[in-house]
């Protein structure tokens with residue numbers, strides 16, 4: 034069972050849900066792995082202590098042009114769909130703009146003069162931590178200024194491919210990084226708050242999940258602030274409300290200190306486990 | 322003057338502060354560059370005066386009447402987007418990066434590229450001036466190109482209408498869209514919260530703004546939720562010689578304002594929070 038925890042925008046409590054669910058399952062001796070796919074701001078490890086057991090870089094292949102072999106024919110420039118090759122044939126100038134390169138390999142295929150080779154450039158890293166009770170956290174982390182976290186996210190999820198229960202803490206938004214993460218999940222938990230911004234982001238996330246046909250349910254965080262529009266929407270659309278977490282300065286305070294409510298107040302661990310059991314019951318398949 | 326408001330993660334109150342700033346000026350151009358979760362139009366309900374289609378990328382599609390199942394495209398695709406199943410070649414639109422290589426090498430010209438044309442840029446008038454916002458369609462690459470288009474339009478509108486101030490509400494993270502948002506602005510304001518994860522995000526964001534040599538200041542929002550961590554943030558910023566231009570207390574009225582489609586300045590102009598934000602803003606605009 035792969036469970037993605039997601040939200041249209043950051044800061045709605047996605048990390049709160051992912052870390053507490055992980056903790057609660059870990060305490061019941063479930064073999065669970067948490068993958069922090071929010072590679073631009075990975076924060077799950079703020080809440081846990083663990084031993085680093087694996088670390089590696091994720092690379093992207095960037096072309097290198099051998100100017101001695103290059104005939105300045107411009108074919109590679111035409112093949113590059115990202116405008117990452119700058120060429121002035123008359124002046125015999127050619128350059129790869131590394132920040133724009135997606136590593137697709139098209140220029141290499143284009144060149145008839147064998148002038149292009151590649152070099153690996155690190156774009157981020159994966160760290161695996163051993164936490165208590167034989168459970169693990171895998172963290173994806175992107176280097177600043179990289180064009181897309183997707184290859185790093187994919188590498189992190191791949192690290193967990195043989196695990197039975199995987200929680201994916203997904204990146205915010207509904208663009209490529211989000212879709213790539215939730216595409217791997219069997220079920221998506223959308224975390225939102227009962228405000229107009231929260232509702233608008235939720236609707237956008239749901240539209241996206243409908244396109245790729247993923248089952249989902251909703252957790253409302255900071256209930257009590259805001260209004261009731263979101264509840265009307267869930268009822269109207271017949272969307273399952275999985276859990277409500279009230280707005281409570283204590284919960285916010287624990288969170289700010291990197292502490293887990295499931296550890297401090299046991300009823301919260303139970304609530305996260307019940308949510309998990311409900312999802313398994315309804316959406317888990319037998320071979321998992 | 323261009324002011325960009327960003328935060329390592331969403332949900333720190335960045336948009337509420339942008340909205341407050343926008344309603345403090347007689348005339349502004351407000352640019353919502355959080356194109357993956359546009360929100361400010363909900364508050365300001367602008368009269369849309371125009372829209373432009375934004376084509377950020379392409380996707381590959383197969384014409385099965387031409388495909389001879391040779392499998393060559395699978396070998397060439399660097400994004401593992403092409404696979405064989407049900408005795409035919411399939412392209413996963415989620416994983417396709419739009420590089421066009423498969424289409425170029427297919428011996429039977431069975432693959433064509435189609436534009437992803439669902440994303441939009443809108444512009445119009447709202448009660449304090451002009452507004453521009455981008456809406457990225459689900460699953461499209463958030464490469465920062467749409468952010469550039471929104472910013473260019475904002476500058477144009479400012480010039481045409483003799484407006485001096487552009488307020489930019491930026492996206493979360495540290496990737497390409499954020500870089501596009503902050504490049505060349507006069508001020509970057511990072512909005513952070515007193516949580517351990519917030520501090521970590523702030524560090525990563527400052528790494529980025531320092532790399533680009535930008536005039537950066539910090540606002541600690543909801544500072545009273547955890548005084549100890551607020552102090553930590555203050556010490557950290559002092560060491561780096563980063564100025565903290567304001568500490569704002571938690572105020573449930575911020576959400577109440579949002580529900581009523583108003584900024585906190587419009588909702589409670591005389592409240593402590595509003596006068597504090599006014600003070601910060603005036604210092605920024607006139608105080609130098």
Ligand code: SF4
Pocket residue numbers: 095096112113114115116117118129133134135136137138139140141420
């Ligand atoms: S690898 Fe692809 S994106 Fe990079 S320069 Fe070559 S053609 Fe362009």
Ligand code: SF4
Pocket residue numbers: 098102103104105106107108109110127143144145146147148149
């Ligand atoms: S295709 Fe090869 S020879 Fe032609 S410009 Fe590019 S690198 Fe030079």
Ligand code: SF4
Pocket residue numbers: 383387388389390391392393394395410426427428429430431432
């Ligand atoms: S390369 Fe062209 S013909 Fe060959 S499998 Fe791919 S689409 Fe079909």
Ligand code: SF4
Pocket residue numbers: 137380381397398399400401402403412416417418419420421422423424
């Ligand atoms: S366009 Fe590029 S990424 Fe998309 S399927 Fe073809 S080779 Fe793969």
